[in-house]
Amino acid sequence: MYVIIACPKCKSSVQIIDDIRAKNTKCQQCGAILPRKRLKKLYETADLNKAIEARGRIQFEMDTNSEISPNILKKYLTDPRPGHSKKKDIKSIIIQVIDKNGGTMIISNLKNELKKYDFSENQVESTLDRMLEVGEIYCPRVGWVGLI
Numbered sequence: 001m002y003v004i005i006a007c008p009k010c011k012s013s014v015q016i017i018d019d020i021r022a023k024n025t026k027c028q029q030c031g032a033i034l035p036r037k038r039l040k041k042l043y044e045t046a047d048l049n050k051a052i053e054a055r056g057r058i059q060f061e062m063d064t065n066s067e068i069s070p071n072i073l074k075k076y077l078t079d080p081r082p083g084h085s086k087k088k089d090i091k092s093i094i095i096q097v098i099d100k101n102g103g104t105m106i107i108s109n110l111k112n113e114l115k116k117y118d119f120s121e122n123q124v125e126s127t128l129d130r131m132l133e134v135g136e137i138y139c140p141r142v143g144w145v146g147l148i
């Protein structure tokens with residue numbers, strides 16, 4: 001997840017932090033050590049391009065108005081969470097792909113197919129786990145999945 005923060009010390013630097021677990025970050029402008037916990041998240045997204053765009057807009061706002069207009073933040077903060085829609089998509093794509101394959105499929109082939117849609121093996125695996133748990137798919141034999 002990419003998080004956008006502004007340095008509370010110099011109030012002139014907007015930064016993208018890409019590791020949510022990092023304890024501290026350093027302001028690239030004034031060099032202040034910023035404790036992550038106390039930083040206000042201005043915007044967060046899983047999409048780096050969106051983060052870069054939002055950072056640019058927020059930086060521009062700060063440079064011209066020396067404060068962040070609530071409207072700008074609202075625009076970015078009300079964006080739909082990309083994680084949500086992606087989860088839905090991956091599931092329906094998995095079902096489509098298995099269906100096209102005749103209703104059952106070797107998991108490694110399924111992972112390869114899903115790469116075309118930019119889903120990682122881990123994403124496919126965790127989605128399959130969840131689908132197996134709730135009984136949306138089943139395991140006809142080791143390494144295979146099938147539609148119910």
Ligand SMILES: [Zn+2]
Nearest residue numbers: 007010027030
């Ligand atoms: Zn600073």
